[in-house]
Amino acid sequence: xxxxxxxxxxxxxxxxxxxxxxxxxxxxxxxxxxxxxxxxxxxxxxxxxxxxxxxxxxxxxxxxxxxxxxxxxxxxxxxxxxxxxxxxxxxxxxxxxxxxxxxxxxxxxxxxxxxxxxxxxxxxxxxxxxxxxxxxxxxxxxxxxxxxxxxxxxxxxxxxxxxxxxxxxxxxxxxxxxxxxxxxxxxxxxxxxxxxxxxxxxxxxxxxxxxxxxxxxxxxxxxxxxxxxxxxxxxxxxxxxxxxxxxxxxxxxxxxxxxxxxxxxxxxxxxxxxxxxxxxxx
Numbered sequence: 001x002x003x004x005x006x007x008x009x010x011x012x013x014x015x016x017x018x019x020x021x022x023x024x025x026x027x028x029x030x031x032x033x034x035x036x037x038x039x040x041x042x043x044x045x046x047x048x049x050x051x052x053x054x055x056x057x058x059x060x061x062x063x064x065x066x067x068x069x070x071x072x073x074x075x076x077x078x079x080x081x082x083x084x085x086x087x088x089x090x091x092x093x094x095x096x097x098x099x100x101x102x103x104x105x106x107x108x109x110x111x112x113x114x115x116x117x118x119x120x121x122x123x124x125x126x127x128x129x130x131x132x133x134x135x136x137x138x139x140x141x142x143x144x145x146x147x148x149x150x151x152x153x154x155x156x157x158x159x160x161x162x163x164x165x166x167x168x169x170x171x172x173x174x175x176x177x178x179x180x181x182x183x184x185x186x187x188x189x190x191x192x193x194x195x196x197x198x199x200x201x202x203x204x205x206x207x208x209x210x211x212x213x214x215x216x217x218x219x220x221x222x223x224x225x226x227x228x229x230x231x232x233x234x235x236x237x238x239x240x241x242x243x244x245x246x247x248x249x250x251x252x253x254x255x256x257x258x259x260x261x262x263x264x265x266x267x268x269x270x271x272x273x274x275x276x277x278x279x280x281x282x
Contacts, residue, residue, distance in 0.1 A: 003027075003199065004052040004091060006084050007059035008034035011152040012099060012143075015188050016058055019196035027052075029087070030059065038087060040080030041072070046087050054199045055088035056097040057081060057127075062156070063115035070115045077119035078126055085130040095137045095202055097195065098127050102142050102184075102208065102249055111244040124206070137204040141195070144210030144249055147270060148188040149277040160185060160220070164274050167224035172233040175217050177242030184214040184249045187270050190263035197259035207252030211263045214249060220267050227271030 001024040007013025008030030017026045027035040027050070038046045040059060059080075063073030081098060088096045104124055106117035124140050131138035147153045147160055154161045160183075166173050186209065194209055215223070218234050225232040256262040265273070 001053045001200065002051065003054045003056065004029055004036070004050075004088075004093070005056045005058055006030065006038060006040070006087070007057070008032060010058050010060075011148065012146060012188065012191065013056075013058035015148075015192040016056055016099075016195045019192035020054075020056070020199060023196060023200050024053075040076045040083055042083070046083075046090070048087060048091055050091060052088070052091040052093050054095045054097065055084065055091065055093045056099065056195065056199070057084045058099045060099075060101070060116075060120070063119065065114070073115045073119045074122065077116075078122035081123035081127045082130060085127055085134075085136070089134055089136060093136065095139070095199065095204070096127065096131055097139045097141070097199060098123060099195070100124055100140050100142045102144050102210070102246070104142055106247065110247055112246070137202065139198055139204050140206040141198075141209045142207065143191060144184040144186050144208070146188055146191055147185050149270075149273040151274075153188065157185070159217075163221050163224050164228075164271060167221070167228045167230055167271070168275070168278070170230040170233075172235050173221040173224070174235050174237055175221070175243065176237050176240035178236055178238045179242035179245065180216040180218050180236075181243045181245045182214045182216050183220065183246065184210040184251075185220075185267055185270070186210045186263055187265035187273075190265050193261055194255075194259065194263065197261050198255065201259055203255065203258050205255070207255040208249060209255070210249055210251050211266060212251050212253075213266055215267055217243065223266075223268040224271045227268055228275050
């Protein structure tokens, strides 16, 4: 099986490419540090005469609130998904995998709804239309919040890494408000393994991809203190605005059964891996 991963500088893209490499040759596409130059925001078709069995889209724009941010996110995430599907067809791929986000199911009333949510949902819709009309198998993975050992995902998961930093230093973790919100985090290596297995088995469909457990923030903080070997010190600040809950996120147990793998790294183990990584650097 020969695979192409779009997202040459993406943390997730690199991890998925590494996992796929056990199934056969893998190449990366993107604007920089890529085997194949490909720009999701460009209307110019990519010139590629190589054949790939599977194409994975692992790149995205996270948007913002300014007009330019809105246009760029919609262009990269939605129109870019169409461009990626066209590239996959051009390469003779039989399977297109879109790494989407749990945000794609957000509604306008949800606290974190924005252009990222909307453009990722559009990406799913246009990819579904394209693949259905062209006879290409499509897998859409709506992924929960992704983290790793070395902090490459810190930009998009600042709360989780702030908890790790404070636990490591033995400082109190202060949680705004009184709401003990739930979160679902999936470790990068588990996500990469899921992607590799579903590509290898040719599993199509739309699935939520996260860890089976969705702990509360106080439980996450407790796990961090225990992993770093420090006394637990978690405090709520009721005078601050509550941290809102996210919409419910039910994992795709059917998918996990089909591929014979369920994400294994819970937050306690994840923090232990962070600790080991940091100790190795010191």
